[in-house]
Amino acid sequence: MNFTHLFTAIFFLLLSITTKAYDLDALSHHEQWLRLLHYNTESDTFYIKSDGFYFSAGDVSARRELSLTIHNLSRNPNLQCKFPARTRWLKSQGIKLPKKPICNKFETWKKAESVDSVSLVFASGYMSNPASLYGHMLLKFNKSNTYGTHLLDHSINYGALVPEQENGVSYIVKGIFGGYSAGFSDQLFYTHHHNYASTELRDLWEYELSLSESETKFLLEHVWELIEQRFDYYFIDENCAYHIAKVIEVVTGKTLTHNLTPWVIPSTIFKKLSSARYQNHPLVREIKYTPSKSSEFHRSYTLLSEPLKELVGQLYTQPALFEDDKYELLTIEQKKHVLETLMSFVQLKITEQEGIEFHQSLKKKLINYRFKLPIGLTTPSNSIKPNVSAPHTAQNASKLSAGVLSSHDINAATLGFRLTYFDALNPDTARVKFSNLEMIDIELEVNNKSQLKVRKLDIIDLESFNPSYAETLPDGNWAWQLNVGFQRSYLDCHSCYFGGLSTGGGYSKRVKTSSIIYALANVEIGKNEHNWRVIPGIELGILSRVSDKLAFRSSVKSDFNSDPILNFEASFQLNDNNDLRLIFKQQNHNEVQLVFNYYWG
Amino acid sequence: MIKRFLAIAVLGTVTSQSAQANQVNPWQDCGIGAMVFPNNGAAAAVSNIIWDLGTTAISTKISSAEDCSGTNVKTAMFIKQTYPSLEQEIAQGEGEYISAMLSVRGCDIASHSQIVAAVRGDFAQQATRTAEGLYNLVEQNIATDFTRQCSAS
Numbered sequence: 001m002n003f004t005h006l007f008t009a010i011f012f013l014l015l016s017i018t019t020k021a022y023d024l025d026a027l028s029h030h031e032q033w034l035r036l037l038h039y040n041t042e043s044d045t046f047y048i049k050s051d052g053f054y055f056s057a058g059d060v061s062a063r064r065e066l067s068l069t070i071h072n073l074s075r076n077p078n079l080q081c082k083f084p085a086r087t088r089w090l091k092s093q094g095i096k097l098p099k100k101p102i103c104n105k106f107e108t109w110k111k112a113e114s115v116d117s118v119s120l121v122f123a124s125g126y127m128s129n130p131a132s133l134y135g136h137m138l139l140k141f142n143k144s145n146t147y148g149t150h151l152l153d154h155s156i157n158y159g160a161l162v163p164e165q166e167n168g169v170s171y172i173v174k175g176i177f178g179g180y181s182a183g184f185s186d187q188l189f190y191t192h193h194h195n196y197a198s199t200e201l202r203d204l205w206e207y208e209l210s211l212s213e214s215e216t217k218f219l220l221e222h223v224w225e226l227i228e229q230r231f232d233y234y235f236i237d238e239n240c241a242y243h244i245a246k247v248i249e250v251v252t253g254k255t256l257t258h259n260l261t262p263w264v265i266p267s268t269i270f271k272k273l274s275s276a277r278y279q280n281h282p283l284v285r286e287i288k289y290t291p292s293k294s295s296e297f298h299r300s301y302t303l304l305s306e307p308l309k310e311l312v313g314q315l316y317t318q319p320a321l322f323e324d325d326k327y328e329l330l331t332i333e334q335k336k337h338v339l340e341t342l343m344s345f346v347q348l349k350i351t352e353q354e355g356i357e358f359h360q361s362l363k364k365k366l367i368n369y370r371f372k373l374p375i376g377l378t379t380p381s382n383s384i385k386p387n388v389s390a391p392h393t394a395q396n397a398s399k400l401s402a403g404v405l406s407s408h409d410i411n412a413a414t415l416g417f418r419l420t421y422f423d424a425l426n427p428d429t430a431r432v433k434f435s436n437l438e439m440i441d442i443e444l445e446v447n448n449k450s451q452l453k454v455r456k457l458d459i460i461d462l463e464s465f466n467p468s469y470a471e472t473l474p475d476g477n478w479a480w481q482l483n484v485g486f487q488r489s490y491l492d493c494h495s496c497y498f499g500g501l502s503t504g505g506g507y508s509k510r511v512k513t514s515s516i517i518y519a520l521a522n523v524e525i526g527k528n529e530h531n532w533r534v535i536p537g538i539e540l541g542i543l544s545r546v547s548d549k550l551a552f553r554s555s556v557k558s559d560f561n562s563d564p565i566l567n568f569e570a571s572f573q574l575n576d577n578n579d580l581r582l583i584f585k586q587q588n589h590n591e592v593q594l595v596f597n598y599y600w601g
Numbered sequence: 602m603i604k605r606f607l608a609i610a611v612l613g614t615v616t617s618q619s620a621q622a623n624q625v626n627p628w629q630d631c632g633i634g635a636m637v638f639p640n641n642g643a644a645a646a647v648s649n650i651i652w653d654l655g656t657t658a659i660s661t662k663i664s665s666a667e668d669c670s671g672t673n674v675k676t677a678m679f680i681k682q683t684y685p686s687l688e689q690e691i692a693q694g695e696g697e698y699i700s701a702m703l704s705v706r707g708c709d710i711a712s713h714s715q716i717v718a719a720v721r722g723d724f725a726q727q728a729t730r731t732a733e734g735l736y737n738l739v740e741q742n743i744a745t746d747f748t749r750q751c752s753a754s
Contacts, residue, residue, distance in 0.1 A: 149700050151697060152704055190683060194686065198683075198686055343689050351685075364730070367689070367730075368725075371692055375717075376694060376695060
């Protein structure tokens with residue numbers, strides 16, 4: 001036996017004595033150890049796929065990883081700089097490790113973070129990108145307010161590594177079924193604030209967590225371990241909400257991700273977060289709202305008097321009126337308010353790529369007029385109170401339905417299931433008003449002829465009516481819809497089906513605060529029982545939220561080949577998780593359905 | 602995206618020269634002028650993912666190793682990325698973005714209102730306003746009147 005072998009044998013002998021003293025088996029099953037390793041208890045696998053995170057790579061197990069971690073951190077103390085959270089936890093369990101060396105890189109990074117508290121941030125849903133329909137979630141380290149702004153706080157984001165020039169089909173298939181790596185990134189918050197609130201016009205909600213100083217430090221140390229590690233990305237379940245919640249779980253031990261559902265959406269995590277208690281306190285200390293540029297504009301416009309709203313509309317179409325008494329005779333505060341509102345609106349249009357040249361030119365004029373006025377805002381953005389509710393107050397996303405149906409020739413019982421998320425008649429609390437976002441929505445009927453039939457199967461059903469909230473400006477009023485699915489072609493034919501894609505666009509107008517009328521031109525492309533078909537059509541309708549509990553939608557739809565079909569659906573909210581629907585349809589014959597919905601998940 | 606990576610590559614290759622010269626023009630020397638930031642919904646749909654990955658040089662963990670990382674370069678990045686908001690806030694004479702920009706530049710909070718007023722006066726006189734023009738005005742005003750209130754670049 002040479003000297004090296006002798007040394008190794010002695011080392012492992014000492015290690016085995018040490019580990020026996022600390023009951024390696026028990027420690028390797030410790031919940032916090034498993035969380036630190038990002039261990040999937042259900043599948044007995046590990047989430048992190050990159051080299052360098054697990055010492056036992058190739059044959060990873062919690063026990064082997066614990067043994068090798070103690071071994072490596074003892075033999076090479078510099079590795080404690082790479083794994084500061086593991087080091088802290090091992091020491092807290094009584095395991096003696098060499099003194100932690102000075103970790104320059106980590107200390108520089110930690111100093112830059114200089115964290116006071118931690119928030120989870122929710123960016124509200126964004127109807128223009130399918131991957132953002134459900135909203136986004138990120139982690140924010142709040143600094144002591146030495147800069148006087150939260151824009152320079154550090155934020156930790158999780159997302160998929162999507163190659164440049166990726167095509168849409170591949171994006172969807174790999175996003176859902178796997179194929180992308182994913183990881184955490186570390187950026188100053190202004191990057192996300194500008195991207196979400198200013199570019200994508202999404203409101204932000206910050207949920208500040210009630211963590212102690214040492215817990216915050218531990219979280220920071222664990223995030224350091226995770227940056228640059230790679231995970232597999234799955235849009236449905238192992239997404240941003242899931243893995244950021246997992247990071248919080250490492251510190252709090254509170255399970256935020258365990259669910260009856262095999263999918264994870266950010267609002268569900270925020271629901272659990274808001275009801276969780278930790279160390280005898282609510283886990284969420286404070287909820288803070290940051291309005292998007294769109295919300296800022298609408299707030300500013302709403303605060304204008306009616307004559308000033310008229311003037312804003314006139315100035316937008318005839319900027320020469322800035323030299324007219326109508327503008328000149330306003331007070332300085334009124335001028336400021338008018339200009340702020342118009343600047344916000346024009347910037348919105350630039351962001352939405354509408355009439356770029358006109359709006360750039362107008363913005364320059366507005367800024368020139370603003371320079372002539374004294375410094376100071378009339379409506380500071382931090383004074384804007386949300387006119388929408390926080391995401392955790394939204395209705396549950398999944399739905400089970402049971403109903404009865406009667407038509408001219410059959411009576412039936414109906415059963416339904418919807419995976420996510422909301423329809424246009426669901427409460428619009430924490431949702432985009434006058435919109436519909438449903439995925440995997442199926443309805444079956446068992447009729448009095450003992451037949452079991454699929455009444456409809458929507459893979460995806462999107463509608464955005466986007467009505468204007470600023471009557472004197474060309475804001476919104478365009479509507480669109482997209483449906484991929486399978487449904488009956490005609491009301492009076494129980495064996496006539498059409499499957500494919502339906503899409504349309506058109507106009508909507510707000511007639512009262514809570515009602516809109518709309519007109520859509522649409523086209524259906526797909527296959528019926530016999531042929532592939534392209535069917536143009538139109539739809540006229542009204543959508544109204546009569547009260548907090550009552551909403552209805554009525555429409556007439558025609559494809560020019562068959563008789564128009566009249567649809568009426570009213571929703572009565574029984575409580576947070578239940579509603580009743582009365583559905584009436586007419587096309588040569590009548591069909592009436594009463595449905596009870598239960599919302600869960 | 603290609604432009605962004607080229608810019609980052611430029612950022613990496615010119616830094617040693619810049620450090621030697623000690624007079625970095627971030628727009629030209631660090632490639633910030635060529636960087637592309639999202640300014641519309643369609644671009645954001647893609648760049649949202651890009652930004653979410655930490656693949657850019659702005660990541661604090663990565664950029665600490667970059668030479669082209671002085672406060673003036675960070676300020677230039679900030680201005681380039683958030684210019685539409687900054688332009689409006691400077692016209693109004695106050696705002697969260699302009700305050701954050703001056704903090705990135707290393708200026709005392711107490712001096713922000715004075716610096717903003719000075720920059721605002723000069724910016725109002727410019728016939729053509731750009732992000733680079735704003736950056737130059739900020740640096741000029743700091744160099745002439747606010748050296749003690751702001752850190753060296």
